[in-house]
Amino acid sequence: MKTKKKIFFVIPTLSAGGAERVISFVAQELDREKFDVTLIIIGFEKDNKYDVSSIPVVYLNKSRVLKGAFPLLIMFQKEKPKMVVSTISNLNVIMGLISVFFSNVIFIGRHTFIIKNPSKNIETKKTNRSKIKSTFNYWNYGNKNLDYFICQSADMKQSIIDVYGIDSKKISIINNPVTQTEIIKNNSSQGAVKKYITIGRISEGKGYIRILEILAKLSFPFQYTIIGEGAYYDIVFSKIRELGLNDKVNYIRFTNNVSEYLVDHDMFLQGSYSEGFPNALLESCAVGTPVIAFNVPGGTKEIIEDGINGFLVDNDDDFLEKLNDNREWNPEIVRESVYKKFNKNKIISDYEKFFIEISD
Template identity: 50%
Template sequence: METKTKTDIVFILPNLLPGGAERVFSFIAQNIDKTQFNATLLIIGFSKDASYDVEGINLVFLEKSRVLNGTIPLFKFLLKHKPDIVLSAVGHLNTIMAYMSLFFPKTKFIAREVTVLSVDVDFFKTNSFDPWSLIIKKRFHFFDKIICQSQDMQDDIIKNYTIKPEKIVVINNPITDHFQLKPEPPSEGVVQFITVGRLSKEKGYERLLKILSKVEFPFHYTIIGNGNQKEAVLSLVDEYNLTDKITHIHFTKEVSKYLAKSDFFLQGSYYEGFPNCLIESCSVGTPVIAFDVPGGTKEIIEDGVNGYLMANEADFLEALNHSKSWNPEAVRKSVYSKFNRTKIIQQYETLFNDLINA
């Protein structure tokens, strides 16, 4: 009988559209040690929507429009291939995987959460009764391990979902690309601001635009992203008479180029999981001005080193007006020392090996 030498891991995502979980999962799956692991990236959604290039691993698309529609094909896939480890991300998919794990007792199931859950629930809370809320809340008890992207996420799950600390591991997101350090920024001219991220309510674009409407020096603001708040955001651009100062880009694979041309990355979020866009901005040497909110932002930003963390809109505006010379090399070093790809991949590999050998 042939002895099995590698661990089979299936990484599962709802889709491969632009997003933090999609970028990180596709990166980890492609870069973990191929002498130890056989990786498969399984996507519930459509191959035509793939925004990231995936090479060197098994890539499977179920070609389904919704996670719920992919449940049976996904179950059949796991039944056929019997992986050692299944790693899923995003709340609704994690809920399905939690209860599916009951049918695969020999497989280790890992959930990777993407935000500070209790804050997210409160932010979008409605008065209507949600019969699925208890099922969703109990999902963590069925996983062998839960990956949190930040310390705030871990603390939130332990406190609000009664999960034991030893069941959780904090692994930050890695710097996924080889970002080129930009040259020293020019000392004068139109100040270039940028935000990269989903156009959704929790991202706080409305308060960024409100603040920018009060800026009195010449500036240009580039927004890269799409989402269900696109029309609302663009309407506010008109309302604040900022049309000639703002460029909106739906999607681009050249994000690093735009980051390098910018003087500051602006983050308006009310909460975050672990914002990839901030470490990417710092990776090219562009500092960040952000609000001090729940999530991983505070683990990335070192005040005065690679940006500022602001308590309110008045302080944020003051930071925009503050004159400081930033060293791109120092900004870059602040994140590479903590979130470099080698370090984060090793943390994932250690987690996988510990689970298999437990």
């Protein structure tokens, strides 16, 4: 009987977020006969938004990722994992730096976004050009030290190659899974008031402003639900007031019942300027609710089948035109379009094959 492969999954927190949800899901779904899994959280148990009770979990109780570096180094030295999987860019860099002390451990960085401008990845603003160069080299060095990368889309893979010069042979594409399959819309709602929804971090890059400006041009009754939180909240809600949409927008900071909200709406709207692999959009299709999204870099175009589970648009006018398209959608067809490609059994199998291939 083969020895189980010891694998550590390391994430900053278990707060609400696509990367956190996917990693915690994958860690719990791997075959227990093949893998000995531990989930390591840099942050605090009190911040948890996801149930991870089925696997061993270690909380480092650190307020910042950098403060977790030394405890992780000690833990790796003691426990001797075969593989370490990290996610989120700054944590991946730290894992790459730590990797120099562990030649027998395979370090894997799960990337989560499209890199357009490397300097934007530097979290601390610096005015001294030499300091910026030094920090950027730090990021390059850490990333290049990782043994492998997992990306969710072809565009994401290409961005890593272009920015960091990573060998394409070190990068594997594994899409995010559909994690919910029990709930599905009964039929395509054609109510008097159209109900739209967007779920995601409230940031500039998510494109809430352009969605609101497009919605303000509609001539029929509608309601728009926003679920999420983020630093761009004040700007987004200032725009809502400016456009006179106060009575048309519903806001929910966080919910564990995402699927129930998606089922209750007619269409999911995505305004993002780039998306690594949009989990909320995928989940919307998985419950049978169609989507409208801009054709931007990332995995969106790998999910949307135009006219089958939604629309992929090129500009604001096209988006508005599709909002005015009053066609009926078949929830079963919308659901099947993503389930056949991204069902959890397929994606978990892809992860298991990848881990076995690189560690045998």
